[in-house]
Amino acid sequence: MAGNIEDYALIGDCETAALVGRDGSIEWLCWPSFDSEACFAALIGTEDNGRWKVAPADAVVRCSRRYRGDSLILETTFETSSGIITLIDFMPPRGTASDIVRLVRGDCGVVKVEMHLVIRFGFGVAIPWVKRGEDGALLAIGGPDMVVLHTPVETRGENMTTVAEFEVAEGDTVPLVLTYGASHLPVPTEIDPHQALKDTEEFWAEWSGRCTYQGEYRELVMRSLITLKALTFAPSGGIVAAPTTSLPEKLGGSRNWDYRFCWLRDATFTLFALMNNGYTEEAAAWHDWLLRAVAGNPANMQIMYGIYGERRLLEWQADWLAGYQGAQPVRIGNAAHAQLQLDVYGELIDAFHQWRHADITLDGESWALECKVLQHLAKIWDQPDSGIWELRGPRQHYVSSKVMTWVAFDRGIKSVEQFGLKAPLAEWRALREKIHADVCAHGFDAAQNAFVEHYGAKVLDASVLLIPAVGFLPPRDPRVLGTLEAIERHLMVDGFVMRHDPREQPDQTEPVEGAFLACSLWLADAYVLAGEIQRAKELFDRVAGIANDLGLLAEEYDTTERRQAGNFPQALTHIALINTANNLTAAKASAEKPAMQRSKQS
Template sequence: MPFARLFLPSPIEDYALIGDCLTTALVSRDGSIDWLCWPTFDSDACFAAMLGTPEHGRWKIAPKDAAVTAKRAYRDGTLILETTFSCKSGTCTLIDFMPPRGEASDIVRLVRGDAGVVEMRMELLLRFGSGANVPWVRRLDDGTLQAVAGPDMVVLRSNVEMRGEGMTTVSDFKVHQGETYHYVMTYNPSHLPVPEAIDIEIALEETESFWTEWSSRCNFKGKHRDFIQRSLITLKAMTYAPTGGIVAAPTTSLPEKVGGARNWDYRFCWLRDATFTLLALIDSGYVEEAVAWHEWLLRSVAGAPADMQIMYSITGQRRLLEWQADWLPGYENSKPVRFGNAAHAQLQLDVYGELMDAFHQARVHKIQLNGETWPVETALLKHLAQVWMEPDCGIWERRDVPRHYVFSKVMCWVAFDRAVLAVEEFGRKRAGGGMARHPRRHPCRDLRQWLRCAGKYFRRSLWLEDAGCEPAVAARRGLSQAGRSAHHRHHRPRLNGA
């Protein structure tokens, strides 16, 4: 019996994440992969049911019995997901993971019989082009299924017999206690040969070893360490290993409010979001990720400081053209579904403060950065000196008229403050000429004047009388962030006073 076609996507909190540090998949509580962009975070999706229906692509493995309960957990310290299904006739466990990338990308799904016997069903609907393209599927001589659509190829191998039903690949099987069945799906560009099959046991062992070794390096010893470690693993899964870029999210167009239109594509590297992730990783002892991100940043922002964007692709690309997929109805009918993000061209002044604070924290933690870091910092600051009093789009990325935002002005203060610290506490060379000297354009001409006058300019930025200023809670957030990281003896009293 096929799974019911009446479909509502799972609540967001019911999706679990698996990944290989190049992309991620979202698995629902009922064993369905409803979202996967393959082979990278910003590729088109081949499973897009989360933003539509099963006909837009999904991969479900679950008991046929509708009266089933499901309990889920990750293996300790890993991104290996285990979902245990219990029904009247027995119990089985679905094990989902993505091995660290070899020559091709794999999703491994194992069904293990734990007690009694459970009747299972597998349904696969591959839809490339984010739900738009039905692939051509054929069976190879060894029983492997090959699906091709344009540049994309997926092969599926299993020890269970598979067949076609309409435009769906299905399996029906019974799993008894002690038995294990497997499905391994592998991606490769369609112009390349069919990839070799992996050794499943070795892949599971290597995946577990990869994650347990990484998570064991967490140096946090305080309360709720397990929760901290789980969050760090999730953050690690959001990094793109080849470049060090860190995506804001693996999804697009999940609405800020169900039924609303503020549905954006977050599969890119926001400088702001990445700095927050970076600080969490640094504070927990993960230096390699910090160095890799800084290297990605230097490559991405190369060029004129005025051209720095608030976000880039995982490889550092700048043009993130935004378009709408009108064939997808959206999560719980929240339209439009967008790919790309036009906000990449916005001016958001707070980004300068977050970047400079990230560089500052790297120095505090004695992380050895590329020697080109300080010249980049000073170039960005010279540009900020020209624009810090301009209205911007703010942290909310509003798409109407730019405004003066308290949070943005506070973070401009942070940017200059961290530059002072770099010179006075870490021996960086003072910036040369080229700084604007008009008092409305730049808060200081030299460090001594900055120490005398920073408080005045800081207070002035707080009380901008503009109808577009954000609520006081946002200003408090900016003050908190600025004060929490301010180490210079001259600065904290002024922050507290403000």
């Protein structure tokens, strides 16, 4: 059975990523890209669905792990009664092929090591044809896929598994390299694993060295930025929400979704996380991906796209997989891509506005596209939608969606006013005022002194925490402060923020899912804006405190089981952590005027 979500580490080559357990088992890998079919799927199935384990044969007395400096090179040290070894796992920056390199280094004594390699293409269902290549390498071929194992270790087949046993003495380093290639092409060229280690270390040292953040949270921010880089699909600039699918929001539950796609909703959050910490090249690549993805008729704009900007993300279920610790179904693709979610229009226009302030060169067609988007939004802003949380029930007039339509027109107006662009300014100003009045009249419950989930509702929704951050109302407006107090009363569980109001499920004795970590950080941001710096720091520290030993965070946190939940690692969580750290640092530097990154241009 798969380990706890927080037991995994991330390695990757900025085109795909793998999850490595504390026991030296790689249990998730989609090859050659984030959205490809998995060849190691034990994470959401069983060992028979694919994994690659390298670990001591004898009992492990002690195990520890770390990343080598500010890199994505994982080092796991195993101590046994006979000695100590370190397993070094990494994926080099991609050349002509994608590689996973595993180096077993002898640190002390002599340790017997076992390898179990189970390759299963097609999300754990297709057993490959295995043969020896001319150079002695092991080739596994199935349909369009091929992987090649290069190692000096003698291997053998056993029960549809490739196994090996070997000894590693102090001073020895034994390499094992697995390489992906298309089965119709020549076998990929073998790489030098030791040179690959040097190249990978240099790649990450150069990239991490560009970080401009120097505040007290540098270690957390740096690890989150590296994670965000690892989730970036380098060829297109798109950033996936997570490298996994179907890790449950509620442990053992059925809210299991595929996150290996790119959400427009994350646009502005991502932009600030990159720009405010020195990564303008990545911010520009994200802009280019956005522009290509949404090009065309604004009426056809989606909430998410594939890594190249693909629009059709058909959802189906892999019934042969048991699910993460039994959580079913396992979903591939995401049907929510077809939903109407009005908030993404605001995120898109806001992102382009912030790019202008950052002096990042925009494509000449950017403003024409924005005007078309706002022209379309003017016709549909007052329709009900599926909301920020992509609920699969009836559409509603969600408050956060309406607020973000206000943001769309507000940022369009500001782009005209500040950069001399041409647009129907009077029309946009009138719409901005109309939307603002509509939200305040129908989305605010005077009895609770709080903004609610949707028009006419009594329950709350954590997404309204963004109201002060986007500049819809001042941070200390009584309605904003009342909303914060109501969220503290009804949505906080054990010090963390739920995104849904538990009162929506009166028959439930437990929340339907874990606390949503990004929402907890949004509350911290609202505290900073309101001048409650100490409360913000306490909440930030609480979220940071549940990161695993490597600084990685999933989407949610089960406060009862004290376990991470949801897809892992989650880009939005790490983006929110980066931005809140920046906000806290800026607030400490200027206590009189907190420089909130999200709203500074509002």
